[in-house]
Amino acid sequence: MSNIGSYEERRGNFDWGIAREILGWRDGELLNIGVACSDRICAAGKADRIALIWEGFGDERRTYTFDDLRIHSNGFARFLVDQGVGPGDRVCIFMDKIPALYFAFLGILKAGGIAQPLFSAFGDESLEVRLESAGTGTILTTQKHVRKVRKIVDRLPDLKRIVVVQGDPDKLKDGEIFFDVEQAPRVEQFEAHSCDSETPSVLHYTSGTTGQPKGAQHAHGSLWGQALTTSWVLDLTDDDVYWCTADPGWVTGTSYGIIGPWSLGVTQCVLDSGFTSERWYRFIEENRVTVWYSAPTAIRSLMRDGEEVVAKHDLSSLRHLASVGEPLNAEAVIWSRKVYGLPFHDTFWQTETGAMMIANYPGTEIKPGSMGKPFPGIEAGLLDLTTHEPISEPGKVGLLAFRPGWPAMFRGYWRKPDVYRSKFVGASSDARPDELRTDGALWYVSGDRASVDRDGYFWFVGRDDDVINTGGHLVGPFEIESALIEHDAVAEAAAIGKPDRVNMEVVKAIVTLNPGYEPSGDLELSIMNFVRKRLSPLAMPQEIEFSDKLPKTRSGKILRRYLRALEWGEDVGDLSTLEDD
């Protein structure tokens, strides 16, 4: 019997208070995610249970109990408070998936700070934009990544502390601080910051069509949504060994790679190593992983590598598989059922929603290729593309939207209240963020298009904007174009998504060149590597097309949708605003 039991019964008899029941929450308990994931589990008699099985490159392996989590997160919390970090201060975590990342995340929350995890593959420009936007005062990083911080620190007046948590202390520069929590004195007791459900917790940056990335700010009350969805969708129980393959630089890696499983006291595994099928299967086999939450890009890569490598490993420990990041194609669901004996269950949610919104549930019928059905307690709808009126006809494509009010919903875009307001259909122009997120008469618009069938299953259609979903990560075209035109050779640039068998989309750039430059293979490679180092490998165009001019509106705006339609072989639509030749 799965944790959720009957989906229909849960949907008909739902209350978010059920999250408190499954957590065994008592009235008056301190709500602080850092405490809920460590001290609280120890107090429940699970101090000696393994919380984290960590493996790195070269088969390095370490394990940590929940008591270790408690002590090491206390250590980070004490260190940060002693350094002057106070409630609401933004503390960036910029490192690979090493154990210190997980301790630091919980420690920041215990100290009352706002954790700002950033993907460690970001280049210095991506890092700078996000640190500047958040007014980040402290960054926790490693010797491997601190060089990127050094390049930009002079342009970030708010950045007061650079803390290196792993590496050689003798290689630090002036003003940098070394802190290895595992070598520091044990901090047995730490009085965690007293929070309520609205106290800011995590700031995750996400990309939009226009402008630079925005910080989606979450609150400690997200715990209820993350714990309950973890229980009902991922079906985690006390006996499980869980593997979430996501990096905590992205929201899946915190909501379901830290908060969900650990608030339930479940053992989880982390593999901090590059992807190869053989290594992944060996990781599952050796750690007897039971529940595996991964991404379509990885699943399609595993499909590409075939069944032969699967047969070399004992994967019989697996009992439940789930996926997130981009739509999971029907072939992948069918393939996994055939090869692993288990289907991947697709889930849909976003950085902004903080927790799963639509999912396929254990024990319910999967329609391969479908997103599934709304989580109990979530009202999902489709809005007409033009009028934004709710539509109910099966199969008709509309904007995917949700009624506000779920616990894990983001509380705002950092310092961008107008952008936050723009995400709600029906909002008055002076509505405050707290009114928007609780007004059940509004619709929060996801930015995705979908349809719903007669059985209530949702089907993803595509983005409603120009954002590129590559390997499950949203990449903003504006950020890429801004980097492209910094290359000496590039005059103008447009970034679009192009179809890709493994990653769903990859970035393609169409550029015009400055006088004196000619298209060439060397130039294409130079531009690709330029963007990769500035932004990230995800943002690097996998193809660059040289063009004499770019299609623009009469007001001079580049028509990305026209270029995208050409790339995808779709109808280019209304071209009445296209600049005359």
Next chain:
Amino acid sequence: MDEIKDVVLEYVIDEYVDEDDDVEVKHDTPLISSGIVDSFSMVSLKAFLEKKYDITIPDAEATPQAFDTIDSIAQLVQKHTS
């Protein structure tokens, strides 16, 4: 073969390894499985090889395993140049 290895090694060090990194890349150092080169960056490495040696490497052959060491990359290049 050794010449190909040296060219690829130089390119990998120049493009993917920073001066401050405590990483020594040799001909048998894992690149993909160690995280020195990620799957997205493999595309620029593949583009470099195709341009440098005037070859086309089919996508089906551009696997993490084939790109995991300088040795395996050199074998792939040699296969398509010979």
